[in-house]
Amino acid sequence: MQENSSPAQAYAAFRARQAEGSTVLHRFRDDLPYPLDDFQIRACRALEEGRSVLVAAPTGAGKTTVAQFGVELAVARDVRVFYTTPIKALSNQKYQELVDAHGADRVGLLTGDASINRDAQIVVMTTEVLRNMIYSGTGLDDLGYVVLDEVHYLGDRFRGPVWEEVIIHLPAHVLLVSLSATVSNAEEFGAWLAEVRGHTDVIVSEHRPVPLYNHVAVGTDILPLFTPTGHDVNRDLQAAVRRYRGSGSRRDKRRHSAPRFTRPARSATIRSLARSGLLPAIYFIFSRNACDDAVEHCLASGLDLTDEASKRVIREELDDLHDELPDADLSILGFHNFAAGLLGGFGAHHAGLIPQFKELVERLYAAGHIKVVFATETLALGINMPARSVVLEKLSKFNGETHVQITPGEYTQLTGRAGRRGIDVEGHAVTIWHPSIDPSDIAALASKRTYALKSQFTPTYNMAANLLARLTTDDARKVLETSFAQYQADTSVVGLAKKARRADAALEKYHAAMQCDHGDFAEYFGLRRTIAAMEKSAGKSRARLKQRELLEAMSKLRFGDVVLLPSRRSFGACTVIAPLRTEEGGDTRLPSVLTSTGKVWHLRPHEVTEPPVHLGHIKPGKKFNHRVVAERRRVVETVAAGIESGAINDPADVGHAVKVRADTVGREQIEAVRAQLRAHPCHACPDRETHARWAERAVKLEREQQSVMAQITGRTESIAHVFDRVCNVLTTLKFLPDDSHILRRIYGERDLLTALSVRAGLWDELDEPECAALASMLVYQARRETIGAPRLPSAKLSRCFDELRSTWRMLSQMETDARLPVTPEPEAGIARAMYNWANGKDLAHSIGRSEVAAGDFVRWARQTLDLLGQVEQVAIGRTAAVIRRAAESLRRGVVLD
Known part of the structure; x- marks a missing residue:
């Protein structure tokens, strides 16, 4: 108590301590073996008072303590809490920590391929699992808190959008505990969270407890x-x-x-x-x-x-x-x-x-x-x-x-x-x-201790199908417009709009300054710009013509030709030792020559500005090797002897090469516009060049203005526009509204391709190992580019893969036409390995001579299991039963979690 405090103040302080002593936070602090930092206390108090929090702090600062308090609050208030992580390894670790703290009966784990006590009060899961639960509408009863660990992963190009889907679609009463590394735009991210989720405290700490x-x-x-x-x-x-x-x-x-x-x-x-x-x-x-x-x-x-x-x-x-x-x-x-x-x-x-x-x-x-x-x-x-x-x-x-x-x-x-x-x-x-x-x-x-968090959110086929299953198109567009991506785009549009307004004001002044008493100066300046554009175009035409003639002259040179290069006269009589050639990839390589001093020179475009002058020809010999000094010396001596005898023209007697002919295309049109320019009233104005300088500034500013307006147009409702294009593809393929039920249960980068394979019946005639192999084709992505398709273990599977690739080509063309990202092509790189494993073979036999590492095989096998589970939900009858058995055949040995 302070010495000068009044009795009333002392009593108030006592009541405050008494009130805090009965709180969950007080009990939580008493149980900790270390004191809480200020940022941890502020975050925990916000949660206890019913507000979501975004905690941005350095690694090791103790953000996890806030998440632990969120779990304590859920237990104290008898509501469920989900603890989400970006990777399964982190989920497994958090699960074990929470089991140690709260007991195995109270904690569950869901990671796509692992399901332990899924109805527990505290459930650890990957963010993708939570997204899937939201769309299916299951498991969210009595949910009070969600911890989004490593939420800065939202900026990840491939998996980041899942975080935004979760944040947007979680029920409004659920409080978020968002934990992030230190990001430079935490306030911007927090403002978006507050707009989407309601009251959210942004708590930033840049103090690192261990320097x-x-x-x-x-x-x-x-x-x-x-x-x-x-x-x-x-x-x-x-x-x-x-x-x-x-x-x-x-x-x-x-x-x-x-x-x-x-x-x-x-x-x-x-x-x-x-x-x-x-x-x-x-x-x-x-x-x-x-x-x-x-x-x-x-x-x-x-x-x-x-x-x-x-x-x-x-x-x-x-x-x-x-x-x-x-x-x-x-x-x-x-x-x-x-x-x-x-x-x-x-x-x-x-x-x-x-x-x-x-x-x-x-x-x-x-x-x-x-x-x-x-x-x-x-x-x-x-x-x-x-x-x-x-x-x-x-x-x-x-x-x-x-x-x-x-x-x-x-x-x-x-x-x-x-x-x-x-x-x-x-x-x-x-x-x-x-x-x-x-x-x-x-x-x-x-x-630079921080970095900016930038949204990677974009609508997917699965997202569109799930949204439209419960919302109208207009309402779905409004939901997507609440994304962090759109928030950032709209924020940037505010700045662009200010820039556009400033440009409008400046343009008015420029137009006033270029007014001319003799006539319409804008019209006159337009003629000047037309002439400049026509001359530039004519210059490009001449350059293209010159380049074409040079290449044509170079392409005629053959092994043994002796030439003079006008732009390299110091080389003397040069012998062509490698003619012009087009390499793989379409690049053109100019000839290589041997100079009169015996030096090998690989010609480069900037060295050949005029066509070579042909002086004669020699026969260097079929086995000529320019790397051998004696061979080079023999060729130089042969050329010198030829010049001496007159069989080869002496380069000293050759005048300058004839220049490439000037292109006169468009010259008459340019002169006609010049005549209009000279006849214009403003041409006689004594202040003509002053007006022109203001006009030049106005034109430059107008170009900048057009660029700004294009950016504004592109960013405003950009997410909704992509959503519309996604819906158009789905409508064309009759997934909207007819077959959206198939697509709603299938997630991943190849969601639509997988749904197409189900609807086309590709799975219906396959046995268990073949189903496992087909599923692997729809999840696997090689770490490096491979040449040629691998040999598949059955003719039925080969036909299936051919049809799948044909379907992909059709889909990728539609996506290209719709200006959408192209679905990754199906890959059969581990199909044989997955087939063998599903057939009961051991790991060594399954992987065989393939380059896939054991850990990679396990990871892809678990993703294959995940996809089989999705397809099983939308398959019917015998096919669903076969797919279920295919999944069971994979779930053994090192693939077991």
């Missing part, structure tokens, strides 16, 4: 990235890097060459981390194969990071896992290397591993028994793997099409794993230096 320090490993030396003030790049680091880059001119570098840089072995880096007290560590490598290679390398180097006590625990876990797996599968799973790595204190974690391997790595790492995990970026998605330090081997990754630099947001997400609250006083991020990396690039990534 993060950035380092760079140059060789095996680990140096701070920044100076002690934290703003400038460390000079010692710059000096260490400079050693390998040299300095001064090229001549200096040749004289004093910099020592050659060799990237340190991963085991050497890990030993450096151990010496510096920076273990345990997560070592991010953006390649599955490289993660496995790292384990192999560390085994070969004899790296050992575990004591006998940890080895004993690891052996017990490995024995249990060994007993779970069939002996025939141990080899193809790489069990022995996996086990040896764990006993040495290190392991890999990526999507190519079977779930049982990944879960064991997670358990052992969390318990402190292994010290290093080589991981791909998927590990950064909230799985609780406590690390003192994070290592980034590269700052670029393959995005499926090309190698790209990681973004500041990705850097933040990856390095956010470093620093264990309550264990470490600080976390550390270590980037492995390479000459291709500049320390300033690392500093730029590390300095």
Whole structure:
């Protein structure tokens, strides 16, 4: 109590403490082993007072505590709570945590291929499962709270739209606990949530409880990235890097060459981390194969990071896992290397591993028994793997099409794993230096701690079918217009509209300034612009004609022709050693020539501005090899002898080449417009050029204005326009209104193609393994492009695949015409493997010689199971029974969760 407080104030404070003592929050705080931070208290109070919350805070700041309180509130108020996560691995982890806290009878798990206690009060699930439940209208009774963990995943290109569907369609009384990494537009996202869901408190904390320090490993030396003030790049680091880059001119570098840089072995880096007290560590490598290679390398180097006590625990876990797996599968799973790595204190974690391997790595790492995990970026998605330090081997990754630099947001997400609250006083991020990396690039990534959340929402066929099953078209459009994508588009339109209004005001002034007493200056300036456009067009025509004539002249050159290149007269008499050719992909390569000094020159377009002059011809010989000096010398001597004898024209006697003829197309039309210009009254105005400058400004501004208006038109109701195009495709294919019941139960990127396959009866004549194989074709997507179709295990399945591809070609053409994203083509890359597995074969026999990793096979098998479950709901009679048995045949061994 404050010394100067009045009795009334003291009494009020007492009543407030008494009231808080009876709240759920008070009991929750008493049970925690640590005090709550201010942002956690504000979020929990908002929830207790009946408001949704958006909590944006750094990784490791304690956002999960708010979610735990949401669960406590649900239990206290006897309502259901759903805890959603973006990935199944995180769902499994949260399920176990909640079981430990509330008991197995109170907690359920739904992940598409796993269903445990689905009617429990607390259910953990992936966001896709919740979306499906909303559309089917099941399981939402008594639902009071939904936790949206990692809600910033809403910005993911492929899966982000599911978050928006959930937020838009959940019943209005359900409170949301949205947990996000720090995003720079949290207020914008929160404002949208408030508009869609009602009262929502936006709580942003940028404080990181465990401070993060950035380092760079140059060789095996680990140096701070920044100076002690934290703003400038460390000079010692710059000096260490400079050693390998040299300095001064090229001549200096040749004289004093910099020592050659060799990237340190991963085991050497890990030993450096151990010496510096920076273990345990997560070592991010953006390649599955490289993660496995790292384990192999560390085994070969004899790296050992575990004591006998940890080895004993690891052996017990490995024995249990060994007993779970069939002996025939141990080899193809790489069990022995996996086990040896764990006993040495290190392991890999990526999507190519079977779930049982990944879960064991997670358990052992969390318990402190292994010290290093080589991981791909998927590990950064909230799985609780406590690390003192994070290592980034590269700052670029393959995005499926090309190698790209990681973004500041990705850097933040990856390095956010470093620093264990309550264990470490600080976390550390270590980037492995390479000459291709500049320390300033690392500093730029590390300095930008936030990134903007951008919606990826777009209407899908399944979404349209489900909306129109319960809403009119107009009402469905209104629902879609409440999306975050449309909110962001509309917000940007506000700024564009302001820009357009400013442009309107400026245009009025410009038009006033270009007024001319002699006549209509806008008309006069229009003639000037017409002439400029016609001359530009004529110039392009002349350039095209010149280019065509040059290519035609070049295409006539043959092996052994001797020519003079007017634009390269210093080359002298050149011999053609490779004629013009068109390469695969359509690119044209100009001829290669041997100059009079014996130098091979591959001609480039900018070097050939005039047609070559033909001087003569020699026979270099069929076996001429331009890489052999003696061969080149012989050709040069043959040409010189030919010039001496007169058989070849002397290039010194050849005058300048004849220029490409001028194009006169349109010249008469241009002169006619010039005559109109000279005859116009404004041509005689003494202020003509002043008026013209204002007119030029007006034209430029009008172009900008048109661009702004086009953007406004494109963004206003953009989501609704896409929805209309989606509906048009569905109407054309008679899914609206006739067969929407099929499409409503089928989800995924190939939803409409799958529905078409069901309606066409492709599943009706197949047996169980063939159904499993067909389902795999509708979920599988190869990690890299493959050439040719794989051989399928049955003629019936081959015919089915041919018909499926034919259906896809028809659909993709419709989508192209409708300006919609094209449905991914069906792929049969794992059809044989899925067929074999459904036929009871072991893992080694099923995967066979295919390149698919065991973990990938398990993941695709589970997605195949998910799709079979969807198709079973819309199939009838015998077909539904066969599909059900197909799913049962897949659900065994490593595919079991």
